[in-house]
Amino acid sequence: MLELYHGGPGANSLKALLPLKEKGIEFTGHLMNLLQFEQHEPWFVKINPNGQVPVLVHDGKVLTESTVINEYVDETFPDVPLRPQDAFGRAKMRIWTKFVDEYFCPALSFLGWHAMIRTAVQHLSPEEFEARVARIPLKEQRDKWRESAAQVWLPEQLDEWRRKVRSSIERMEQGITGPWMLGSQFTLADVSLFSMLIGMPVRYADIVNEKDSPRVIEWYARMMERPGVKATLMIPQPGREFLAARQKAAAHGSQS
């Protein structure tokens, strides 16, 4: 029995969903609305004390950390392999997944939170917001929710995160070695990078575009043709729908 708690096809949740779909593995998905703080509810914090998704539960065994989940899934369900067969290839793959986790994802995440959290929570009174934030187990996540809602990040900080995002795309552009990141085999390196890239040709068109990053654009188009990717992107993303509704309400001056 395989279960995945996730927020739909975006960021780290997308990263954990994609291999399951690529491999055609049956699983029970528990879809959560992250912008309504469902991941901090006591029942979920019992499953993941960090109060974050994705979380994989395999026969009662709980695993967190999307990159670790993906390696576990690939090792446990090897029929459609998503890691190179040789040790050097797997090491090269991990250089990309580590780069995403330590450099690309954090920069992109701060920019994303800056762009969306204020709108997502402005219908809450300060007391309601604080009550929700108080339940967040990790201090750094409490800070991130508070700071992004209050829009306190400085232009220099935002510029630095944008620089890191741009340099991540440049690194990809130079690093693609074949149809896929590592050449002929589609691997977890593609999965990790695509999970960050998914909205970028629209939201970061000044960085991801045919002129500045043509190989990334071609790779992205190949990714979008994969049946596993298409199936994953069909999964709803409640946070995105919730945010669109909040943006509409804000545009009409409504707090309801």
Ligand SMILES: N[C@@H](CCC(=O)N[C@@H](CS)C(=O)NCC(=O)O)C(=O)O
């Ligand atoms: N290192 C973790 C990070 C997980 C993570 O940042 N999850 C985000 C969604 S992409 C989350 O749950 N955010 C909601 C929150 O922290 O309140 C992983 O790769 O799984």
